[in-house]
Amino acid sequence: MAHTNMVYSAHGTLGRCSSDYPESTGSAEVTTFGEETLIENDIDGMSSVWIKFQEQGISGEVLQIIKQSWRESTRSQYAGFIKKWTSFCSERDIRFLHPTLNDILEFLLMLHKKNLSYSCINTARSALSCFVKIDGIDVGKHPLVSRFMKGIFQIKPTKSRYNEIWDVNVVFDYIRNMENNELLSLKKLTLKTVTLMALISSQRIQSIHNICLSNMCVDESKYVFYLGKIKQSRPNCKSLYMTLEKFPSEEKLCIFHSLTEYLKCTDGLRNGCDKVFISFLKPHKQVSKSTIARWIKTFLGSAGIDIKTFSAHSTRAASSSAAKRNGVPVGEILKRAGWSSEKTFLKFYNLNIVKNN
Incomplete structure (x- = not known):
């Protein structure tokens, strides 16, 4: 693969075209309720995740590396559901970083009542698992949450496209x-x-x-x-x-x-x-x-x-x-x-x- 006689060369010099998206220059509004701070007009939709890590004393440089563990497409998928979660918590005065198990189940139930598919609700569960723990384990792995998702699957099983x-x-x-x-x-x-x-x-x-x-x-x-x-x-x-x-x-x-x-x-x-x-x-x-x-x-x-x-x-x-x-x-x-x-x-x-x- 490294042989120079095999490498394509066009007439003239070919430079790279950047595929990176420019960073947003927008701003976020911060609202405090209960004992926690909620990010409104969230720039990337995942500020709740970053706040959770900062709570644990993670430095900014380490956090930048951790952010890269989620691909851009995954962050995009998660962002929408995290925004729904923060909105859900704001309306009910729930501690969005430290909810109860019942809060999580009610949120997933709300998504089900909006006629979202099993796949969408499962994505929401994965998004919450990034920063919410119940009884010391990621919320998505909690036995009762897993049982709830099995029930959703029985009601609305996934189908091949x-x-x-x-x-x-x-x-x-x-x-x-x-x-x-x-x-x-x-x-x-x-x-x-x-x-x-x-x-x-x-x-x-x-x-x-x-x-x-x-x-x-x-x-x-x-x-x-x-x-x-x-x-x-x-x-x-x-x-x-x-x-x-x-x-x-x-x-x-x-x-x-x-x-x-x-x-x-x-x-x-x-x-x-x-x-x-x-x-x-x-x-x-x-x-x-x-x-x-x-x-x-x-x-x-x-x-x-x-x-x-x-x-x-x-x-x-x-x-x-x-x-x-x-x-x-x-x-x-x-x-x-x-x-x-x-x-x-x-x-x-x-x-x-x-x-x-």
Whole structure:
């Protein structure tokens, strides 16, 4: 991977595009009630967590490291429920850092009465477990809270999003009828390339969004991307890579050929952007995960897939289900898609394939 003759180099110098979000410059209002301080207009939604650690004498520098243990997506998920919790406590004059067990159960019951799903209520339980303990244990692990959540599951069990999945051959046939890559507009080439990449790699939109030219190696038969920090990343886990190999028997379906043409067309448009996928509209800046998802969904719709039913993420189930039906060993599917458990694949992604989309 470190061989210099394999590392991609565009004409000119390519700099990194920062994917970090700027820190908020807003302010928070502090209200005191009971024996505790409640943060209103909370900037990141998780000030209750930080206050709890500060109560324990944790220094600011240590706290900054602890904050990084929650990924941005997790903090975003938790923030909404923590704000609901602080609002719930404010209305009832509850000590939001030191509630009773009954306070916790009443809060979860309130969420259930608002018709939230088991998954949402379980996320709220996890959020509260960050800073609330009952009888010396994290609130989410309390036997009665666990029993309550089992009851919620019996009332509103979780369901797989899809019971059936579309046939990848519908999309492949659509691609076969397209013009050659060299004749496609930049928009069509972009949408085709990103959709092919999603199908060939079985990776999440996050992974496709993350790939950078500086973390790309290429030789005459394949591209290899280091994915960096993604959802599957965890301690004691091997670094994750996306490998895109040449498919010489059908050039129109070959992700290697499509990506090569895409990089050639965007070479002079990047203005130093390191992300692989950039906007096909001026000023050709790097795009967000939601934009990549919209591109894939648009392409699937053009191919005849019911995009009212299926999201861009459905490419993960469609490609892995098709691989399983065509005799690819489950171990290879898990490795390619980044699953550590066969149970996860078989339960949520190995779906019945239907021709009628």
